[in-house]
Amino acid sequence: MSETSRSQAHVHRESPEGAPGAVGMRGSGARRTAAGVSELVQAALPLIAEWLPTQRWYAGKGRAITGLHPVVGTPLQVGDPALLHLLLRVEHPGGGADIYQLLLGIRSEQPTGIPATALLGRLGSGTYDGATLYDAVHDPELTGRLLEHLATGDRFGSLSFRRTPGSGLPSNIPGRASTAEQSNSSVIYDTSFILKLFRRISPGTNPDLELSLALSRAGSTRIPRVAAWFECRLERSEPATLGLLQRYLPDAEDGWELALDQVARLKGDPSPGNFAIEAHRLGRATAEVHRVLARSMPTARLDSAQIGLLAGAMADRLDSAVTVVPGLLRYRSALRAAFQQLTADHLEGLPVQRIHGDLHLGQAMRTPHGWVLLDFEGEPAKPLAERRLPQPALRDVAAMLRSFDYAAAHLLAGSRGPDPELAHLAAAWAARNRTAYCAGYTAGGGADPAATPELMRALEIDKAVYEVVYEARHRPSWLPIPLAAINRLALTV
Numbered sequence: 001m002s003e004t005s006r007s008q009a010h011v012h013r014e015s016p017e018g019a020p021g022a023v024g025m026r027g028s029g030a031r032r033t034a035a036g037v038s039e040l041v042q043a044a045l046p047l048i049a050e051w052l053p054t055q056r057w058y059a060g061k062g063r064a065i066t067g068l069h070p071v072v073g074t075p076l077q078v079g080d081p082a083l084l085h086l087l088l089r090v091e092h093p094g095g096g097a098d099i100y101q102l103l104l105g106i107r108s109e110q111p112t113g114i115p116a117t118a119l120l121g122r123l124g125s126g127t128y129d130g131a132t133l134y135d136a137v138h139d140p141e142l143t144g145r146l147l148e149h150l151a152t153g154d155r156f157g158s159l160s161f162r163r164t165p166g167s168g169l170p171s172n173i174p175g176r177a178s179t180a181e182q183s184n185s186s187v188i189y190d191t192s193f194i195l196k197l198f199r200r201i202s203p204g205t206n207p208d209l210e211l212s213l214a215l216s217r218a219g220s221t222r223i224p225r226v227a228a229w230f231e232c233r234l235e236r237s238e239p240a241t242l243g244l245l246q247r248y249l250p251d252a253e254d255g256w257e258l259a260l261d262q263v264a265r266l267k268g269d270p271s272p273g274n275f276a277i278e279a280h281r282l283g284r285a286t287a288e289v290h291r292v293l294a295r296s297m298p299t300a301r302l303d304s305a306q307i308g309l310l311a312g313a314m315a316d317r318l319d320s321a322v323t324v325v326p327g328l329l330r331y332r333s334a335l336r337a338a339f340q341q342l343t344a345d346h347l348e349g350l351p352v353q354r355i356h357g358d359l360h361l362g363q364a365m366r367t368p369h370g371w372v373l374l375d376f377e378g379e380p381a382k383p384l385a386e387r388r389l390p391q392p393a394l395r396d397v398a399a400m401l402r403s404f405d406y407a408a409a410h411l412l413a414g415s416r417g418p419d420p421e422l423a424h425l426a427a428a429w430a431a432r433n434r435t436a437y438c439a440g441y442t443a444g445g446g447a448d449p450a451a452t453p454e455l456m457r458a459l460e461i462d463k464a465v466y467e468v469v470y471e472a473r474h475r476p477s478w479l480p481i482p483l484a485a486i487n488r489l490a491l492t493v
């Protein structure tokens, strides 16, 4: 890191209790009382610079950090422990920058029960000399405090906590950090609520809040009801969504885990259970969500120019993916040809609407009352404005089809050396469930994917290209899964 900046820091002087600007350590001596937010932020920056790139949700992996600039710092609890909310701008070479949300706990004594990966270290000399800085997501007392702010609808400077009417929020429940593999961080409050803290922040309403609220207000039971959220006004535009509190689904099973469990038993028993029934129901649930979204949010129909733009955007994404994973280059001309087949002849008037945007089995939870869909944030790598654009609803269908392929490929990845029998069983499992999902989608009132094969193929390729980049950045050992799909899809063009 070449630079950390004091000048750009904009810190809120209001504090929830105590003297203005105080984040001081209660009962630990005068030198630790009434310390300013700016001083704390400056003391924390070197520790943050070391810790940030090690986090699963950090999107700048592999890129150097050229600057760390506090954007807004807000004390949410003063004393010992203290809770500091911090929006931090992280700059990369070439002018790229992202804003991250951090919730920092500060305790004079080493906190107990905090995983090593959540400890940033000890603050150096000054007011906070020797205090431990850590990711407060793992501190039940501090995350309980966050729930209280949501329950009371508090406001600190540009940070606002908002409740939905009648959400009946309790205020005295400690939170526990979710252990799920995820792009953000979540905190669970007994079996009642789950708070997602978005990590990479963009100005504007996050589609997860926007779509979940629209579906909640329309009475849909296919998503966990929205109870509250919090946001920050970064610029003059719409506030940026920082966190989303929804009902927790205590009896739910994750679709990805269910699918893997079935796939793992394929070799011993070629017909273990019948996931295809679940795949069909999931298709129906997807269609139902699409219908409600089409009723409650703007829709449009594509003209020939927009069809050209759709195909052009896919080709552009492919080109930038080739720069990240050069192994894609050999498929480039075949994949571009697939995109060029998206023409006005068969797609003019195609309806577009708001969609989930990153649908996969891990975003589907099977509950005693049927499938529920989660995480309407869209693909985290895309700019927020792009994620909020109306899209062909079949984009979600294509994404889920890729997920059946992933589950089957996961089985093969675990086998020692080539296993043709297993490969056959896995491919048959994926094909069966893909067909069942599409049939369920059509039966539920969605467009028949078989009616637009060129569109479906292009959408699947586009998703697999995204996955190639995602895996290269986050899970390089999984890269062969989308690459194998690209190879297969290229052969069909």
Ligand SMILES: Nc1ncnc2c1ncn2[C@@H]1O[C@H](COP(=O)(O)OP(=O)(O)O)[C@@H](O)[C@H]1O
Binding pocket: 178, 180, 181, 182, 183, 184, 185, 186, 194, 196, 224, 246, 247, 248, 249, 250, 252, 254, 362, 363, 374, 375, 377
């Ligand atoms: N309302 C909920 N009830 C139960 N579990 C949930 C709920 N919301 C999320 N989860 C769990 O947390 C995981 C991550 O949630 P998700 O919204 O996908 O986060 P991210 O955007 O960070 O990936 C999900 O896969 C699921 O296991």
Ligand SMILES: O=P(O)(O)O[C@H]1O[C@H](CO)[C@@H](O[C@H]2O[C@H](CO)[C@@H](O)[C@H](O)[C@H]2O)[C@H](O)[C@H]1O
Binding pocket: 181, 182, 183, 184, 256, 358, 360, 361, 362, 375, 379, 380, 399, 402, 403, 404, 406, 407, 467, 470
């Ligand atoms: O759930 P997220 O919003 O964090 O989505 C990202 O991570 C997903 C993996 O956790 C990733 O999904 C890809 O891997 C899944 C298996 O782990 C597979 O079922 C999906 O089909 C595949 O796309 C998703 O793409 C990414 O945005």
